[in-house]
Each structure stands twice: as structure tokens, then as C-alpha cells.
Amino acid sequence: xxxTLGGLQRYFRVILLLxxxxxxxxxxxxxxDLELLIPLFGGQAKGPPVTNIMFLKTHKTASSTxxxxxYRFAETHNLSVALPAGRHVHLGYPxxxxxxxxxxxxxxxRFNIMCNHLRFNLPxxxxxxxxxxxxxxxxxxxxxxxxxxxIYYKTYAPAFQRAPSLDAFLASPxxxxxxxxxLRNVYAKNNMWFDFGFxxxxxxxxxxxxxxxxxxxxxxxxxxxxxxxxESLVLLRRRLRWAxxxxxxxxxxxxxxxxxxxxxxxTRERAQRWCALxxxxxxxxxxxxxxxxxxxxxxxxxxxxxxxxxxxxRELAVLCLQDGGAPQNRTQIHDPGLRPYxxxxxxxxxxxxxxxxxxxxxxxxxxxxxxxxxxxxHLYSLQFPEKPPKNIP
Numbered sequence: 001x002x003x004t005l006g007g008l009q010r011y012f013r014v015i016l017l018l019x020x021x022x023x024x025x026x027x028x029x030x031x032x033d034l035e036l037l038i039p040l041f042g043g044q045a046k047g048p049p050v051t052n053i054m055f056l057k058t059h060k061t062a063s064s065t066x067x068x069x070x071y072r073f074a075e076t077h078n079l080s081v082a083l084p085a086g087r088h089v090h091l092g093y094p095x096x097x098x099x100x101x102x103x104x105x106x107x108x109x110r111f112n113i114m115c116n117h118l119r120f121n122l123p124x125x126x127x128x129x130x131x132x133x134x135x136x137x138x139x140x141x142x143x144x145x146x147x148x149x150x151i152y153y154k155t156y157a158p159a160f161q162r163a164p165s166l167d168a169f170l171a172s173p174x175x176x177x178x179x180x181x182x183l184r185n186v187y188a189k190n191n192m193w194f195d196f197g198f199x200x201x202x203x204x205x206x207x208x209x210x211x212x213x214x215x216x217x218x219x220x221x222x223x224x225x226x227x228x229x230x231e232s233l234v235l236l237r238r239r240l241r242w243a244x245x246x247x248x249x250x251x252x253x254x255x256x257x258x259x260x261x262x263x264x265x266x267t268r269e270r271a272q273r274w275c276a277l278x279x280x281x282x283x284x285x286x287x288x289x290x291x292x293x294x295x296x297x298x299x300x301x302x303x304x305x306x307x308x309x310x311x312x313x314r315e316l317a318v319l320c321l322q323d324g325g326a327p328q329n330r331t332q333i334h335d336p337g338l339r340p341y342x343x344x345x346x347x348x349x350x351x352x353x354x355x356x357x358x359x360x361x362x363x364x365x366x367x368x369x370x371x372x373x374x375x376x377x378h379l380y381s382l383q384f385p386e387k388p389p390k391n392i393p
Contacts, residue, residue, distance in 0.1 A: 046241050047241060048241065049240060049241045049242050049243075049246075050134050050239070050240040050241060050242075051077065051079055051112050051113075052110075052112055052113075052129065052130045052132055052133045052134065053070065053112070053113050053114070053115070053133065053134050053135075053136070053240070054113075054114045054115075054125060054129050054133050054134070054135045054136075055067070055070055055113075055114070055115040055136055055137065055138075056118070056120055056135070056136075056137035056195060056196065056220070057115055057116060057117050057118075057137075057138075057195075058137060058138055058139065058140075058191070058192045058195045059117070059145075059149065059187060059191050059192070059195065060140065060145050060148035060149050060152060060191075061138045061139060061140035061145060061192070061226045062138060062140065062226040062229055062251070063138050064252045064253035064371075064372050065229070065249050065250070065251055065252045065253070066115075066138055066224065066249075067115050067116075067252075067372050067375075068249055068250075068252055068367075068368070068370070068372065068375065069233075069246065069247055069249050070113055070115045071115070071367075071372075071375045071376075071379060072246075072367045072368070073113075073242070073246055074112065074113050074379065075367065075379065075382070076246075079112035079113055080108065080111045080112045080113070080383065081111060081112070081113045081114070081115070081379055081383065082102045082105075082111040082113065082114040082116070082128050082129070083102065083103050083116065083376060083379060083380050083383065083384075084101060084102070084103065084116055084376075085100070085101055085102060085103040085104075085105075086103070087390060087391065088101070089116075089373060089376065089390070089392075090116060090117040090118065091114075091116050091117065091118035092118060092119070093117045093118055093119055094119055094183045094186045094194070095119065095183070096119050096121040096124070096197065097118040097119055097120065097121040097124050097125060098121070098124050099124045099125075099127040099128050101118070102114075102128055103380070103383075103384060103387070104383070104384060105127075105128060110128065110129060110130045111128055111129060112130075114128060114129055116376065119194065119195060119197055120195065120196050120197040121197060122197075122219060134221055134222075134239070134240065135219055135220045135221055136220055136221060136222040136223065136224065136236065136239075137196075137216075137220055137223050137224070138223065138224040138225070138226060138232070139192055139223055139224070139225055139226065139278075139281060139282050139285055139286075140192075140225070140226035140227065140282070141226075141227060141282055142190075142192065142271065142272070142275040142278035142279050142282055143263065143268045143271040143272060143275075145191065145192065145275075145278070146166070146188075146191075146271050146274075146275055147166060147260070147261055147263060147271075148255070148260075148346075149187040149188070149191060150163075150166045150169065150188075150261075151255065151259055151260075151261070151345050151346045152187075152343050152346045153187040153188075153343070154345050155343075155345075156184065156187070156343075157184055157185050157186075157187045157188050158176075158178065158181045158184055158185060159173075159176045159177040159178065159181070159185045159188040159189075160176075160187070160188060162176045163176045165261075166261060166263070166267065167263075167264070167267050169188075170267055170270040170271055170274060171270070173188075173189070173274050176188075177189060179201055182200075182201070186200065189201065189274060189275060190275050190276075190277040190278045191275075191278065192278045192281060192282070193212075193277040193278050193281060196212075196216060196281075198212050198277070200277065202277065204276040204277055204280065209277065209280050212281075213280070213281060213284050216281070216285075217288075221239065222235065222236060222239055222292075223285040223288065223289065224236065224289070225282075225285065225286050225289050227286075228286075228289065228290075230306045230309055230310060231289070231293060231302065231306060232289060233247045233249075233309060234247075234293075234297070234302065234305040234306055234309060235289070235292060235293055235296065235297070238296065238297075244308060244309065244312055245312065247309070248309060248312050248313050248316060249313075249368065250313070250316075250317070250321075250327075250351065250368055250369060251327070252340070252350075252369075252371065252372065253340060253348055253371070253372065254327060254348070254349050255346050255347055255348060255349065256329055256347040256349055258347065259345060259346055259347040316365075316368065319354075319361065319365065320351075320353060320354060320357075320361075320364070320365030320368060320369070321351055321352065321353065321354060321365075321369070322351075322352040322353065322354050322355075323351075323352055327349035327350060327351055328349060328350060328351065328352060329347055329349055330342055330347075330348070330350065332352070333350045333351070333352055334352055335352070335353070337370070337374055338350050338351060338352070338353070338366075338369055338370065338371065338374075339371070340371035340372075340373075341371065341373055341393075350369065350371060351369040353365050353366065353369065373392045374392055376390065376392075377389060377390040377392045
């Protein structure tokens with residue numbers, strides 16, 4: 001009897017092993033996340049995906065790519081998005097955010113996702129978002145963030161309008177920068193610090209800087225880093241308990257190489273000094289990101305997760321995109337609805353979809369490459385069909 005029982009146990013172990021191997025193979029072929037199979041092996045599932053999310057969209061930090069991820073997730077799961085009211089495209093920026101800047105806030109108590117540009121104002125955000133909201137943001141090296149801003153906002157910011165080049169601006173910034181034009185010059189000094197709701201012209205005194213960084217850490221569960229976006233997305237996916245395809249994205253709102261200025265070492269040093277508050281913020285959260293990655297994943301698993309993310313992005317590029325997947329300038333983009341907004345002297349790139357896609361694939365691919373203004377207008381029409389549609393040029 002005992003030998004029969006032992007044989008049955010060995011038999012069931014073999015069966016379980018075969019099932020496990022089959023599931024692993026299926027996970028590879030179908031891009032199923034192994035985390036979703038945990039309950040089948042007696043483990044504990046991590047819980048349902050997070051659906052209440054506030055993303056502080058900072059400027060010129062790869063935030064448009066992250067915005068696309070959130071828009072896609074909202075549309076796929078039929079979630080409500082806190083969108084700008086009326087014809088506006090921002091949530092009151094550059095003024096401090098107020099709840100009344102959100103369309104439909106009077107008739108809807110709370111929204112699932114908030115991710116459009118705003119200047120952070122926690123008490124007003126809490127009027128719009130649920131108590132269990134996951135808060136996150138993104139930062140970029142302020143040297144390159146300032147270079148991008150100079151090109152992008154050259155015709156808007158008074159400080160940039162008068163400067164013949166970024167080198168000239170940083171050689172003598174006070175010649176061009178005027179505090180009295182703060183709301184138009186927010187892109188010219190400590191712009192990320194400003195977006196978090198702080199004073200961009202405050203002295204970079206140690207106690208003040210530490211206190212403000214502590215405020216950010218207390219409210220935001222995660223801060224991504226643009227220079228390490230794939231690693232950041234791996235950690236974001238883990239925190240949100242999302243599937244791999246939920247965080248796969250193509251780079252959006254990027255510039256052509258010819259519109260990127262190469263900065264001399266002395267110009268970079270001047271940019272760090274001029275944007276000293278942004279520099280401290282970036283340094284702190286860059287260290288914090290890597291500390292969290294080491295603690296939660298470790299080097300080996302992180303490399304594997306990043307490789308999976310990049311491999312899936314390549315597969316989707318082959319599936320969806322013409323031109324070998326390379327982004328194109330506006331004159332080369334065939335569909336007017338996929339042409340991104342072109343500000344200042346920037347040459348913003350977009351994508352062409354492969355012709356002949358079936359309807360389901362077409363929808364998936366189009367969401368991946370739709371520029372943020374067009375996607376916002378699309379979601380607005382879905383959520384508020386009774387309202388006049390947003391007019392996006």
C-alpha cells in the first residue's frame with residue numbers, strides 16, 4: 001500500500017513538472033507574465049493591478065512616452081482620466097493646479113488616472129484622485145533637460161527668445177532671465193523643481209533642499225529617471241502589478257539628431273550651477289532608483305527583465321511600423337493624425353504604421369504611436385461625447 005502511494009506521489013510530481021514546463025514555454029511564446037501563473041504553483045498572487053494613478057508629468061523628460069503608457073492602459077481597461085477642461089490641453093499649467101481645471105470634476109467624484117501637465121498642488125489633486133492613488137513622476141539630467149527646453153520653448157520663454165544660443169544664455173543667464181516673467185520663464189531655470197510645486201529661484205541652501213526632497217519622497221512612491229527609462233519601467237511595472245505589454249512603449253515626442261545641440265563641458269557645468277535645485281533633485285532620485293532596483297530585483301533579474309522589455313519592443317516595432325521602425329520627421333509621416341506637434345525650433349519625430357494590418361492589430365499599433373495631444377483629444381471624446389471635441393491642429 002505504501003509503495004503504491006509513493007508511486008502515485010512520484011507520478012503526480014512528474015505531471016506537475018511537465019505542466020510547469022509547458023506553462024513556461026507558453027509564457028515565452030505568448031508573452032504571458034510568469035507572475036500571473038504563481039497561484040498555479042501554490043504561491044501567493046501579488047494582488048490586482050493598480051488602477052488609481054497620479055503621474056506628475058514633468059517637461060522634456062521622456063514624460064510623453066510614459067503618458068502614452070497610461071493613456072493606453074486607461075483606454076484598454078475603460079478607466080476614467082482627469083483631462084483638461086474645455087479647449088485646454090494642460091491642467092492649468094503653469095499656475096498651481098486646481099481641481100476645477102479638470103473636465104467633469106463637478107459630476108464625477110474621483111478619477112482613476114491623472115497624467116497631464118500640471119504644477120503639483122497636493123490638496124487640490126486629492127480632490128480629484130482617490131485616497132489609494134499611486135503617485136509617481138520622472139526626472140532627467142537637468143543639463144540635457146535644459147538643452148531640450150531651450151530648443152522646444154525658444155519662441156515662448158522670454159529668457160530664451162533673447163538668447164542667440166544656449167551657450168550664450170548660460171555664459172550670462174541673468175542678462176536674459178527676468179524673475180518678473182516667472183510664469184513664462186519656468187522652462188529656463190529649475191523647471192522640474194517648479195513642476196513639483198517649489199520655488200525655482202530659491203537659494204540652494206542645504207536645509208531647504210533636503211526638506212523639499214523629503215516632501216517628494218513622502219508623497220511619490222516612485223520617481224523614474226529618463227536616462228534609465230527601461231530600468232525605471234521594469235520597476236514601475238512591478239509596483240503597479242501590470243503585464244509586460246502594458247509598459248512597452250515607443251519613444252514619443254523625441255527630436256531629430258540635427259536639432260540636438262552638443263554641449264561643451266564648460267556649458268554643462270554652467271547648466272548644473274544654473275539649475276542647482278534640479279541637479280540636487282536629480283542626483284538624489286537617481287541614487288534612490290538604483291537602490292530600489294538592487295533591493296527589489298538584483299542585477300541578474302534586472303538584466304533579464306530589461307531584456308524582455310526590449311525584446312518585446314522590437315517585436316512590436318516589426319509588427320507595427322514602417323521604415324524599419326525608425327521614427328520619421330513630420331514631412332515623412334503619411335497620416336496627419338499621427339504627426340506630432342512641432343514647437344519652436346524642435347524637429348519632433350513620429351511614426352508610420354505598416355499598411356495592411358488587421359483591425360485588432362491596427363488598434364494596438366495606433367495607440368502605441370498616437371502623439372499625446374491627439375490621444376488626449378481621443379480620450380476626451382470617449383469620456384465626454386456630449387462636449388465639443390478638442391480642436392488639435
